[in-house]
Amino acid sequence: MKKDIATLLGGFLTALLMFFGTIGISFEWFTMDSINAFVILIGAFVALVINGYAVWKNTFVTKKAQQFKENALKAQGIIKK
Numbered sequence: 001m002k003k004d005i006a007t008l009l010g011g012f013l014t015a016l017l018m019f020f021g022t023i024g025i026s027f028e029w030f031t032m033d034s035i036n037a038f039v040i041l042i043g044a045f046v047a048l049v050i051n052g053y054a055v056w057k058n059t060f061v062t063k064k065a066q067q068f069k070e071n072a073l074k075a076q077g078i079i080k081k
Contacts, residue, residue: 005046010039 013035020026073079 006039006043
């Protein structure tokens, strides 16, 4: 999914570059190299967000579930209080 989003973004920026070129607008910093670098940056950012969410979920949600499980086992008398 993240690769698809980065590819779509890169395609849009490339089309925008070509459009600007046809109407005579040019920016020195807006080149194919800068578009490729930006697409790589977006891909890395999406990976960072996904991995950050996974770490958060495994760290905090798992601890909460573990406490719930421990309290349920204590209530059933399976483990000592």
